Amino acid sequence: MTSPTSHTYLKTRAAVMAKRLFSPERLERMLQSPLETLGREFELNGIFEHTVSQAALNRAAEKALIHTLMEELGVLLRPLDGTARDILIHWTRKFELYNLKALIRGKLQNLPFDQIRPYLYELPSFISLPHDRLLRTESILELLRSLEQGPFADIAQQARRVYEEKNEPFSLDAAIDRSYYTGMFRRIRRVETGDHAPLQRLVGTLIDQQNLIWLLRYRFSYQLSPSETYYLLIPFGRRLHRERLMTLVNLDQFEQVIERLPGGLREYLAGVDELLGAERQLEAMTVVQARNCLRFSQSAVTRSLAYLVLREMDLKKLYALVQGKVLNLSDPLIRIAAGMEQHEREEVYDTQGKHV
Amino acid sequence: MFSPQPMKHVLLQVLTGDLPQVSLILAELELFSPDHRPLYEEHFPLVPGERFRDLYTQASSRLHKISRHIPLNPQVHLGGIHVISEQELEQTNLWLGEVWERCSAYEESLRRFADEKQMISQLEQALENFGELNIDLGLLQGERLFLDIHIGMVPRANVTQLKEAVTLADYLLFDYMEHEGNVHVIVVGPKGEHEKELRSVLDTAGFRALPIPPELQHEPERVRADLARRKLELERQLQNENDAIHSCASENRERLEQSRNTLIMAEPFVRIDTAARSAGHLSIISGWIPAREIRRIRQALEETLTNPFRLDTRNPTPDERPLVPSYVPDNRLMTPFATLVRQYGIPRYGEVDPTAIFAVTFILMFGMMFGDMGHGATIALIAWLARRKLRSFTLFAVSIGISATLFGLLYGSIFGYEDLIDAFWIAPLSDPIYMLSVALKWGIAFLLLISLISIYNRIIQGDLGRALFDSNGLISTLLYMSLLYLVYDYYADGGFSLVAAASTLLSLLVLLTYKAIQTKASPGERMLVAFIETFETLTGYISNTLSFLRVAAFSLNHVALAIAVFALADMMVTVQAHILMVICGNLFILVLEGAIVTIQALRLEYYEGFSRFYSGDGLEFRPLRLNTGGKV
Numbered sequence: 001m002t003s004p005t006s007h008t009y010l011k012t013r014a015a016v017m018a019k020r021l022f023s024p025e026r027l028e029r030m031l032q033s034p035l036e037t038l039g040r041e042f043e044l045n046g047i048f049e050h051t052v053s054q055a056a057l058n059r060a061a062e063k064a065l066i067h068t069l070m071e072e073l074g075v076l077l078r079p080l081d082g083t084a085r086d087i088l089i090h091w092t093r094k095f096e097l098y099n100l101k102a103l104i105r106g107k108l109q110n111l112p113f114d115q116i117r118p119y120l121y122e123l124p125s126f127i128s129l130p131h132d133r134l135l136r137t138e139s140i141l142e143l144l145r146s147l148e149q150g151p152f153a154d155i156a157q158q159a160r161r162v163y164e165e166k167n168e169p170f171s172l173d174a175a176i177d178r179s180y181y182t183g184m185f186r187r188i189r190r191v192e193t194g195d196h197a198p199l200q201r202l203v204g205t206l207i208d209q210q211n212l213i214w215l216l217r218y219r220f221s222y223q224l225s226p227s228e229t230y231y232l233l234i235p236f237g238r239r240l241h242r243e244r245l246m247t248l249v250n251l252d253q254f255e256q257v258i259e260r261l262p263g264g265l266r267e268y269l270a271g272v273d274e275l276l277g278a279e280r281q282l283e284a285m286t287v288v289q290a291r292n293c294l295r296f297s298q299s300a301v302t303r304s305l306a307y308l309v310l311r312e313m314d315l316k317k318l319y320a321l322v323q324g325k326v327l328n329l330s331d332p333l334i335r336i337a338a339g340m341e342q343h344e345r346e347e348v349y350d351t352q353g354k355h356v
Numbered sequence: 357m358f359s360p361q362p363m364k365h366v367l368l369q370v371l372t373g374d375l376p377q378v379s380l381i382l383a384e385l386e387l388f389s390p391d392h393r394p395l396y397e398e399h400f401p402l403v404p405g406e407r408f409r410d411l412y413t414q415a416s417s418r419l420h421k422i423s424r425h426i427p428l429n430p431q432v433h434l435g436g437i438h439v440i441s442e443q444e445l446e447q448t449n450l451w452l453g454e455v456w457e458r459c460s461a462y463e464e465s466l467r468r469f470a471d472e473k474q475m476i477s478q479l480e481q482a483l484e485n486f487g488e489l490n491i492d493l494g495l496l497q498g499e500r501l502f503l504d505i506h507i508g509m510v511p512r513a514n515v516t517q518l519k520e521a522v523t524l525a526d527y528l529l530f531d532y533m534e535h536e537g538n539v540h541v542i543v544v545g546p547k548g549e550h551e552k553e554l555r556s557v558l559d560t561a562g563f564r565a566l567p568i569p570p571e572l573q574h575e576p577e578r579v580r581a582d583l584a585r586r587k588l589e590l591e592r593q594l595q596n597e598n599d600a601i602h603s604c605a606s607e608n609r610e611r612l613e614q615s616r617n618t619l620i621m622a623e624p625f626v627r628i629d630t631a632a633r634s635a636g637h638l639s640i641i642s643g644w645i646p647a648r649e650i651r652r653i654r655q656a657l658e659e660t661l662t663n664p665f666r667l668d669t670r671n672p673t674p675d676e677r678p679l680v681p682s683y684v685p686d687n688r689l690m691t692p693f694a695t696l697v698r699q700y701g702i703p704r705y706g707e708v709d710p711t712a713i714f715a716v717t718f719i720l721m722f723g724m725m726f727g728d729m730g731h732g733a734t735i736a737l738i739a740w741l742a743r744r745k746l747r748s749f750t751l752f753a754v755s756i757g758i759s760a761t762l763f764g765l766l767y768g769s770i771f772g773y774e775d776l777i778d779a780f781w782i783a784p785l786s787d788p789i790y791m792l793s794v795a796l797k798w799g800i801a802f803l804l805l806i807s808l809i810s811i812y813n814r815i816i817q818g819d820l821g822r823a824l825f826d827s828n829g830l831i832s833t834l835l836y837m838s839l840l841y842l843v844y845d846y847y848a849d850g851g852f853s854l855v856a857a858a859s860t861l862l863s864l865l866v867l868l869t870y871k872a873i874q875t876k877a878s879p880g881e882r883m884l885v886a887f888i889e890t891f892e893t894l895t896g897y898i899s900n901t902l903s904f905l906r907v908a909a910f911s912l913n914h915v916a917l918a919i920a921v922f923a924l925a926d927m928m929v930t931v932q933a934h935i936l937m938v939i940c941g942n943l944f945i946l947v948l949e950g951a952i953v954t955i956q957a958l959r960l961e962y963y964e965g966f967s968r969f970y971s972g973d974g975l976e977f978r979p980l981r982l983n984t985g986g987k988v
Contacts, residue, residue, distance in 0.1 A: 138453075246524060
């Protein structure tokens with residue numbers, strides 16, 4: 001952050017932009033609106049007019065929404081410099097990592113480049129991989145050699161092991177995500193003192209959410225061993241730190257894991273007995289935490305990051321709405337897909353002032 | 357010379373099968389710039405050549421990758437230019453695919469050799485380490501009854517997490533050495549149910565086993581010799597691979613260069629892309645051609661095409677003007693000046709091309725600021741001697757050198773000596789006020805010329821409102837001239853002319869009203885913005901005019917610097933020191949002041965000149981051409 005003026009400007013910016021976040025009433029209105037109205041409101045009309053197939057339309061809508069998020073990121077980045085700027089840019093790298101996963105998975109399955117390309121997000125040049133060059137590689141080994149030359153060398157090595165030893169690619173996904181969060185933490189360690197703790201809390205919450213979902217999935221859906229599950233987790237969450245994770249991976253039943261969670265988390269997940277439910281509850285928890293950061297944090301960069309986290313979740317909901325309408329799904333189904341019930345839960349937690 | 361060439365929009369109707377040939381003809385002529393707008397989408401819905409483009413892109417990518425291993429001759433000899441069919445392109449692509457497969461296998465081998473080499477190096481380090489330990493290595497080798505032991509290395513970043521993970525499988529991890537980003541570890545645990553689980557964790561963590569030879573304890577020399585042998589073998593295999601790729605290179609280089617030619621000749625059809633559209637057998641190509649070249653293009657098409665074609669041309673519509681590429685034919689004399697103008701931007705179609713004005717005014721201003729026969733002649737001479745390095749910039753440097761020489765003659769200055777010859781015009785320091793007044797008049801003339809060009813440009817663009825009322829428009833110019841007249845009157849007679857005062861006030865009011873109408877805001881804000889912008893226009897003219905005082909200031913500065921050099925030289929005790937001082941001082945003036953004067957003259961051109969009339973956001977005319985630069 002350059003100066004107190006920039007700090008104040010960024011806080012004001014984040015507060016103004018926070019008004020764009022969806023309230024339950026707005027989501028309900030959007031659900032009742034026809035597709036054309038949504039298109040007009042979110043500047044997706046061009047896509048609806050020119051795209052023919054449903055799949056292409058979905059992809060185009062998704063790209064347009066990501067584009068919106070990137071434009072807003074551009075606005076938030078303007079007053080920032082140094083590590084604070086770097087943190088917001090690094091957050092958006094997750095989309096580039098989605099691209100990397102799509103590229104590697106596509107090449108592992110020997111898909112031709114024109115079948116992989118539609119699944120890649122179009123991102124600003126400062127975070128974008130040289131897609132065309134990587135897509136033009138003619139085998140997985142050539143792709144890996146290209147990646148080994150750049151900043152993704154460690155991920156390329158992991159991918160090589162997956163390819164050569166015919167392993168399941170989830171270890172690759174985990175390696176990519178771990179490298180992403182490690183990068184985030186490395187940057188947080190370098191920020192100014194005032195920003196350090198709030199950022200660590202917010203990112204720690206995101207990691208807790210991720211860790212718990214993986215833990216439940218690896219242990220009870222994929223039946224991985226405790227040691228392997230633990231190795232695939234990120235050991236620097238906010239509530240789920242090393243010791244706690246080691247205890248949790250050793251438990252043999254879903255309910256036991258929920259029982260042994262620390263206070264706040266346990267309350268959120270009380271009564272949940274399946275993965276999907278856990279994912280929804282954890283997302284609701286993250287939303288509450290991010291909203292608190294957006295409203296009350298003293299750190300402008302934390303507020304900005306919280307805004308981006310919430311905005312991404314909102315745009316995902318919007319995407320689910322658009323997708324549901326394109327596919328002519330019923331309102332109750334769209335409501336589930338867009339997580340609107342969960343949104344109502346977030347509001348309840350929020351108004352009760354429940355802090356995790 | 358003063359504006360880009362008139363252009364015509366062309367619509368070329370041909371048979372779809374003739375498209376590649378037409379593309380090639382247009383590329384050979386280098387006069388056609390494709391228009392990619394979907395103007396005729398309704399009647400010609402298809403964009404032909406999709407497969408052709410895919411094949412081209414893949415083949416180009418392959419050739420580019422291959423050329424990393426098999427360098428091609430940078431000089432391209434196209435030989436017989438002919439139309440590339442899809443079949444020929446496909447065959448070329450297939451063949452390039454085969455060659456790339458060999459190169460790719462070579463790359464992979466190199467990677468594996470590097471990997472193996474690193475493994476041997478790690479092993480050497482580990483053995484050295486074990487050699488110094490007083491333990492029975494036999495205990496770590498082979499199958500144990502109760503213990504499961506793994507010796508190997510892990511990337512440094514994974515060690516902490518792995519250490520914790522293996523404890524969950526009742527194993528222990530000990531790290532004993534670190535080498536080149538890898539940590540050497542021993543993992544030990546009880547044999548039994550967790551063995552498989554551990555292997556899976558180790559795999560995920562990138563663990564690589566290090567085979568400890570059983571002879572290490574008793575015959576370490578034999579082990580070392582063995583490793584050295586493995587290294588040598590590796591080197592030999594690497595040499596074999598290198599020989600294989602070299603032989604592949606000499607075997608295929610000629611055909612690769614032919615393939616490059618094929619791709620160069622296929623490229624024009626690819627570059628036309630969406631500028632060509634088709635509906636069954638009939639296709640169209642749309643684009644821009646310099647008006648005077650239409651006949652040449654028609655003639656070339658008539659001579660080459662056997663099938664009928666139709667070429668329709670029209671002038672650009674007013675809406676299209678911003679999209680029309682600006683074609684300024686190359687002029688060898690103007691090239692260095694054009695390069696400097698392009699640094700600022702490309703002229704819009706129809707706009708005045710400032711290159712000629714820039715060339716004349718820059719040369720004059722440089723000479724006036726740096727007038728010295730000796731220095732000017734030195735610059736011209738050095739530029740001539742270094743003409744091979746300076747290439748097209750030789751003329752630029754020679755011109756400013758000659759200009760400085762001529763002004764030196766007018767000022768009577770040679771290498772700072774002001775009394776060797778009589779000045780043909782004036783020695784700057786003899787009447788500084790006169791020099792400043794000349795610079796001021798030069799500035800006024802320059803700004804008036806620029807304002808007139810600005811008005812012309814806006815009229816050409818059909819923007820009459822801005823041509824009349826905006827900053828640098830007709831009313832602003834009137835305001836400037838009235839102000840000048842007012843000031844002149846005041847200095848000449850000590851009073852103000854009524855006509856000039858009325859004209860100043862009237863033009864100010866008109867400007868204010870125009871700005872107020874143009875601003876979209878609340879009434880208060882509108883007035884404020886209008887007032888500030890009008891005031892800015894007024895002060896802009898004053899400050900820009902005063903900016904030109906630097907032209908005289910630098911001519912004075914040049915003499916002052918020379919006086920300083922001679923003063924220092926006079927302080928020297930010996931004649932030799934005096935001469936040395938004069939030479940060094942002159943070199944100092946030549947380099948330092950020469951650079952400063954160049955920058956200042958450029959600043960006057962860009963800031964006081966171009967920014968007033970030259971938008972610089974035009975589109976460069978990039979015709980379809982055969983890319984013989986050797987790049988693919």
